[in-house]
Amino acid sequence: MKIAVAGTGYVGLVTGVCLASKGNQVWCVDVDETKVELMKQGISPIYEPGLSELMKEHMDALTFTTDYRSAYKDADVIFIGVGTPEKKDGSANLAYVYTVAGQIAESIEKDCIVVVKSTVPIGTNDKIENFLRAKVRRDVNVFVASNPEFLAQGTAVRDTLHASRIVIGVENPEAGEVLKKVYENFDAPKMVVNRRSAEMIKYASNDFLALKISYINEIANLCETVGANIEDVSAGMGMDPRIGNRFLNAGIGYGGSCFPKDTKALSWLAAFNDKEIKTIKAAIEVNDSQKFKLIKKAKKYYDSFEGLTVAVLGLTFKPGTDDLREAPSLVNIPILLEDGAKVKAWDPVGVANYKKYYPTEIEYCKTIDKALEDADICFIFTEWPDVKNMDVALFEKKMKCPIVLDGRNCYPLDAFKDVHIIYDSIGRPVVDYLYLDR
Known part of the structure; x- marks a missing residue:
């Protein structure tokens, strides 16, 4: 099937290349002509171990372009993998997602599934589907699915090809079957849930890992005061299968594009709905302090x-x-x-x-x-x-x-x-x- 991917950052490019490696024809779309020209030469514009090699190996299945109309018009599945950066108030900026959705609406000429892989607040996929159906220019059916990514920078290729799980969030059963077909050759368990649950799985997962990091850092700071060794403490905790030994390495806090943004976004979303997730709020405060x-x-x-x-x-x-x-x-x-x-x-x-x-x-x-x-x-x-x-x-x-x-x-x-x-x-x-x- 023909697959289009909007955005060639960490999420979009890794997704596109990995899908191409599984036998799909993939069109990768970006607004940056310089990046597109690099990718046409088999050069990855981002540093990610293993990505350039996999990309060069499957160039015959990859098309890189700034022409979104040709990419989207007859695609069976369109993935949205653009950024959702943090706003000043901590909420997610969805401008890029809606820009792509508008381009899809004006371009598609056949029934298709739009898959939101970008990390978006709970309920966004519902809004995107309503937006698309209101804006689409032709007599076609469009269904929106949530398919959050769980990749980590530095291991993104492995995390995509051998994911811990593939979460598919749909309201339409047929859309779920199509996405299971897209991922049938991927070595990972697949679960189909409703869209809002899929969106929440992404935030809840990332924020839980951030919680573990902030918790162990607070314990480490106390260890310095009372004369304990955090490595021994972490090892003892990690032997309990209910806790596990991952994300228990003490340090100077988490960074990157996911944990800081996603903890703030979920905290903002809770506050917007007159709720407070006190544990997430504390994790953010601990991490901000730990960096110093x-x-x-x-x-x-x-x-x-x-x-x-x-x-x-x-x-x-x-x-x-x-x-x-x-x-x-x-x-x-x-x-x-x-x-x-x-x-x-x-x-x-x-x-x-x-x-x-x-x-x-x-x-x-x-x-x-x-x-x-x-x-x-x-x-x-x-x-x-x-x-x-x-x-x-x-x-x-x-x-x-x-x-x-x-x-x-x-x-x-x-x-x-x-x-x-x-x-x-x-x-x-x-x-x-x-x-x-x-």
Whole structure:
């Protein structure tokens, strides 16, 4: 069948390429001509492991275009995978979704199913279907389905091809059967529910994971006070199958395009309906505060950053992506700069995006060694493999004063037994071997 996908960001492009890999003819539509020309050459405009390779392998099944009319007019299924960014009040901005819906309405020439894959507030799919039926220009039937994505940046291809579940939200049984046919070759359990339940599954899932992260970070902060080790606590908790061991890694908070936006959106939606989800509200507050954890720790060692050389390892919100959205580096580095620090930063893929914020104010280093050279203190914001696997003796060897603040607990505490260092992480005892003679 012919499938069209509106939007070639993380959701849209990954969805389109994965559908093409399963034998479908897929038209990927975007308004950005530069991106489209890149994709026509088999070049992915986004950094996502495995995506470029899969894309090149199935170019014969992929068409990239800015011509939405030709893409939509005879499509059997049209996926909407455009962004729903956060508004200032925390609600979801649906402008891009409605723009695409309007284009679909003016273009389709046959019965089709419009699948909203973008994360949208509960009830949006109902409104989109009413909008389409009011705007459609020809005598055709159009049905709207909700099909939320559950991919994570850095593992998006695997998460799509081998999803934990495929949720199909429909009011029309025939539409559900068509979508089950679309996904028949995907290695994942499939569940069909009504549209509002599908929309809620997406928000409830993401917000629950955000809750786990904020909860374990609060426990980690208490561990520092009472002398417990959060890694032992997390391990003990994770052995209980009712809890599980995922999303129990303490750190400096969650970031990215999903958790921050989706927690705020659900909290806004509840308030709009005269409800309050107190747990979600608390998770947001905890996460906002947790991002500054390393700055607070640094004040134990320096009253001011004025004149200090600060090494920063990791700029992106997580490893495996060049995405900076809600990254802790974006709120910490401005404080360092305003306080007079010289910042030397390393990241394997995030530098180009970071330069859009700070083109000249930061010294960007091509190696970890160079970033650490003559530094008075080091902040670890992202747990890149290069950081986790490095020889920790480099901290002592390269830094002027080896004080390392690790926001991602990259190293076991016993890794520093032969290193003169202060190593201060999250929820664990501080390693202070800086002035210890051996």
